[in-house]
Amino acid sequence: MRASGDGGMRRSSEEAVTGGVPVRRGRALGVDLGSRRIGIAVTDSDGTMALPRATLIRTGDVAHDRRRLVELILEEEAVVVVVGLPLSLDGSRGRAAMAAVEEAAALREQLEARHIGVELFDERLTTVSAHQALAAGGTGSRRRRHVVDQAAAAVMLSAWLDSSVGTK
Secondary structure, three states, X not given: OEEOOOOOEEOOHHHHHHOOOOOOOOEEEEEEEOOXXXXXXXXXXXXXXXXXXXXXXXXXXXXXXXXXXXXXXXXOOEEEEEEEEOOOOOOOOOHHHXXXXXXXXXXXXXXXXXXXXXXXXXXXXXXXXXXHHXXXXXXXXXXXXXXXXXXXXXHHHHHHHHOOHHHO
């Protein structure tokens, strides 16, 4: 809010549109963690559209894989990293969800000095949605295997953008 000339407070046009919630400016990067691959998606620079970006193949060396992920985050100039949280359908946290929580915490520790936020976001059924969208678009099953993780990251990141979380 800004002070108006008559001593009252008036909303800027941005505050009126967002209800006073600060809008995050810049690129977000979505991460779909898998045991064999890590799907990456990014938003456009305005943070309005999610696009598949890359698939990182896990090497078996967690520290090496995390360094590659951080390099990509920095290369994309992300202001926030959204890590998919694979909750069970009933909302509980299984082994994969706990691994995502641990990975998000490790990324947060590495990125906080650079003022890059790390958030967790429910990714239930994103891989199923990505498979369906790729199949409907005519992507063959062999090709689908190579891009489904980044497509799932884009589905999750798009859902994050559409949620109230993405406007904070």
